[in-house]
Amino acid sequence: MITSRSVVVSTVLVVATAVLAVLALGVGAISVAPLDVVRTLLGNGSRLTNFAVLDLRLPRVLIAVCVGAALGMSGAVFQSLSRNPLGSPDIIGFNYGATTGGLLAILTFGSGLLGISLGAVAGGLVTALAVYLLAWQRGVRGSRLVLVGIGISAILQAVNFYLIVNAKLADVSRATVWLMGSLNNLGWEHVWPVVLALAFVVPLLLAGTRRLNILEMGDDSAAALGVRVERSRLYLIVVGTAACAVATAVAGPIAFVSLTAPQLAKRLTRAPGAGVLPAAWLGGFLVLAADFVAQRVAGSGTLPVGVATAALGGVCLGWLLRRSRR
Numbered sequence: 001m002i003t004s005r006s007v008v009v010s011t012v013l014v015v016a017t018a019v020l021a022v023l024a025l026g027v028g029a030i031s032v033a034p035l036d037v038v039r040t041l042l043g044n045g046s047r048l049t050n051f052a053v054l055d056l057r058l059p060r061v062l063i064a065v066c067v068g069a070a071l072g073m074s075g076a077v078f079q080s081l082s083r084n085p086l087g088s089p090d091i092i093g094f095n096y097g098a099t100t101g102g103l104l105a106i107l108t109f110g111s112g113l114l115g116i117s118l119g120a121v122a123g124g125l126v127t128a129l130a131v132y133l134l135a136w137q138r139g140v141r142g143s144r145l146v147l148v149g150i151g152i153s154a155i156l157q158a159v160n161f162y163l164i165v166n167a168k169l170a171d172v173s174r175a176t177v178w179l180m181g182s183l184n185n186l187g188w189e190h191v192w193p194v195v196l197a198l199a200f201v202v203p204l205l206l207a208g209t210r211r212l213n214i215l216e217m218g219d220d221s222a223a224a225l226g227v228r229v230e231r232s233r234l235y236l237i238v239v240g241t242a243a244c245a246v247a248t249a250v251a252g253p254i255a256f257v258s259l260t261a262p263q264l265a266k267r268l269t270r271a272p273g274a275g276v277l278p279a280a281w282l283g284g285f286l287v288l289a290a291d292f293v294a295q296r297v298a299g300s301g302t303l304p305v306g307v308a309t310a311a312l313g314g315v316c317l318g319w320l321l322r323r324s325r326r
Contacts, residue, residue, distance in 0.1 A: 006278060021288060022034050032052055063194060064288040067251045068288065070202075076280075077236055078094070092145065093131060095253050096127070113190060113249075120249035135149075181306020198243070198246060204239045265281075266278075
């Protein structure tokens with residue numbers, strides 16, 4: 001449901017992300033003033049500012065926003081389906097499935113971006129199907145989905161460790177950087193694949209939000225309103241997993257964004273329903289902010305963004321568990 005508060009919160013988040021993006025584009029070894037950043041984006045920059053802003057920094061900023069938005073939407077879908085604030089892809093195993101697929105592509109086949117992307121998407125979808133089938137018991141209940149997902153994620157973590165331990169040292173180094181969730185060394189050749197993939201996945205995801213909001217009312221109520229419950233649930237699991245896998249393919253498994261963004265967005269909007277779009281705006285802002293902070297802390301800009309989001313997500317997870325206990 002779209003409320004006036006949701007529109008205001010979404011507008012503020014988009015504006016805040018734009019302001020932060022301008023700051024991120026201007027800070028670095030080649031410092032560019034905010035007004036010069038805007039001029040450069042409008043096509044009126046110098047050769048130096050064009051190089052610093054458009055060639056070096058803009059791809060990283062765009063990928064950060066796209067990845068965060070994809071993770072936020074994916075988290076909103078799964079938390080709504082499971083009716084549980086802990087039902088995010090990185091808790092119930094879908095993120096680990098995408099990670100395993102990406103690792104297999106890196107360590108076994110030595111794949112590039114396309115191979116890693118296909119491996120991550122395939123791994124995420126196979127994991128989603130496995131969790132769905134194992135959680136099936138005359139339908140899929142949210143608590144059972146979360147518990148089965150946690151068990152699957154534990155198995156996949158063991159598989160990931162096994163792959164790393166038995167790989168060549170050079171491949172392990174490459175895989176380790178990807179595993180930590182990093183936006184380093186990403187350029188325009190990485191921007192277009194993720195933009196095109198999300199241009200395909202996001203409309204499919206948004207098309208299912210009406211059924212997602214009805215499913216929150218309960219399976220019996222949803223069936224009474226004409227929703228095919230299990231078919232709709234399976235559809236949403238597939239498109240939600242695809243969004244998470246696309247983000248994982250380009251930047252690695254960035255932790256806790258899909259857990260944190262939907263919860264914070266719901267508390268800001270105070271609106272019923274899954275809140276997919278507010279979660280997307282907040283997810284994009286969180287990843288961009290975490291990357292901005294990580295670069296400033298590391299100095300050289302080599303600290304993976306996943307380290308910063310893990311620190312934020314750990315605090316948020318503790319807060320959610322404390323609220324659940326109360």
